[in-house]
Amino acid sequence: MGRSADQERIGPVDQRDVDDTGCHFLHVDMDSFFVSVEVRANPALRGRPVVVGGAGGWGVVASASYEARAYGVRSAMPMAKALRLCPNAVVVAARHEDYGAASADVMAILRDITPLVQPLSLDEAFLDVSGAVRLLGGPRAIARQIRRRISDELQLTCSVGVAARMFVAKIASTRCKPDGMLVVPEAQTVEFLRPLPVSALWGIGPKATARLEGLGLFTVGDVADARRQTLVSNLGRAQADHLVALASGHDPRRVAPERVDKSLSAEHTYFHTLSGHAQVESELARLAHKVARRLRAKQLQSRTIGLKLRAADFATYTRDVTIDRPTDLAQEIHARVVELWRGAERGGLAGRSIRLLGVRAGGLVEAGSVPVQLSLEDAAPEPGRTPRWHEAERALDAVVARFGGGALKPASTLRRPDPPRSAEENSGPGS
Structure with a gap:
């Protein structure tokens, strides 16, 4: 789904030989996100003019495929107008819960790269990868890894802008859509900006x-060359200063990652429901390792472990357990969520298909901030609480950071295929 290296000649520079030194800001923008999630669930929609949103006279377009956009259909357009422009459009009702789950998966991949992630919406985010280059290579290599992982792991595509300024990275991602990557070398920032329309700022x-435009300023270069007093008189001092700074390639802002106040979680919606006991426990192991990796990346530990389940009939169950001492180990988190899962099975979930699983770490504290009172029982530590397990999971973190989430994984996350199900069993809400 991604582009080959030979196809990366995009924009004003040759992307195969581009100098990405100092280009630590990435802007990741998913391509036609809601539509892409719907196409992933129903591949028969691929290549067709698809419009996601409310049907009827009061409906509004939430997202449109590129095939529909060719007819002039745009987001926020009244559905009635969209259908006049594109009478053969396939209208799909929005499923915001599924988009939220897909967004969480995207953001999880980004946070595997760096903790410095600033989401702007469900489908786009800024990253500062300055701290990741020693492990993962230059910014261009990191952008390629992000695109590859989102394609391989989520079957979705994104466009990535790479630049030395945040707003330039955002412009770059817009100009290489769909499914593209554009690096703007730091030395060519102003050169890149000058021919763009002023609306790009x-x-x-x-x-x-x-x-x-009424002042005769149509490009970013026009703004950069304009008399400051002309801008101040027509736009006000604050906006004039803002415009001149951007047009000159200046942007002092930094990525502001979301603060985790209460919990960290990882959840996944399955397009083919899980029906086997081994399947569920294997997926819980995978999610537990995601949560543990994020805890360690943020130097946090959890006092409360939670499990979220959604059955094929959309009934949702949540369970939590408070543990004796905080942890950031996947082995401990997995053991707790498996206990919760087995309790839920005994409580009526046995034999039911599962379409969503989630693992949550709550009651967060800084790692090492809670003193551990040793007892005689600690002479023979429980599995998962030995320094050796800490070392093993941190070694796993380093491998995942270097080579991606699929490079190395615990054996517990590998599962044997379940026996084939009939077509009737495979149909339903989770298929």
Whole structure:
């Protein structure tokens, strides 16, 4: 699904030989996100003009495939107008829960790369990869890894802009869509910006664009060369200063990652429901390792372990357990969620197909901030609490950071295929 190296000649520079030194900001933007999630669930929609949103006279377009966009269909457009422009469009009702689950999977991949992730919405985020280059290579290599993982692991595509300034990275991702990558070398930042329309500058809406064009300022270069007093008189001092700074390639902002106040979690919606006991426990192991890896990356430990289940009939169950001492070990987290899962089975879930699993770490504290009072029982530590397990899981973190999530995994996450199910069993909400 991704582009080969020979196809990476995008924009003003040759992406195979580009100098990405100092280009530590990445902007990752999913391609036609809601539609892509729907196509992943129903491949028969691929290549067709698909519109996601509410049907009827009051419906609004939430997302449109690139095939529909060729007819002029755009997000936020009334559905009635969209159907006039594209009468053969396939309208799909929005399923925001599934988009939220897919977004969580995307953000999990980004946070595997670096903890410095600033989501802007469900389908886009900024990253600062300055701390990841020693392990993962240069920013361009990291961008390639992100695109490959999102394609391989989630069957979705994204476009990635790489630059030395945040807003330039965002512009770059827009200009290489769909399914592209564009690196803007730091030395070529101004050269890249100057021919762009003024509307490309972040924060410049239709009204400001019209006002600038009324002054004869149509490109970013025009703004950079304009008399400052002209801009101040027409836009005000604050916006004039903002515009001149951006047009000159200046942006002092830094990535502001979301603070984790209460919990960290990993969950996944399965398009083919899980029906086997071994399947569920294997997936719980995979999710437990994701959560544990994020805890260690943020130097946090958890006092409370939670499990979330959604059955094929959309009934949702949540269970939590408080543990004696905080942990950041996947082995401990997995053991607890398996206990919760088996309890849920005994409580009525046995034999039911599962379409969503989630593992949550709550009651977060800084790693090492809670003193552990040793007892005689600690002379023979429980499995998962020995220094050797800590070392093993941290070694796993390093391998995953270097080669991606599929490079190495505990044997407990490998499962034998379940016996084939009939077509009737494979149909249903989770298929």
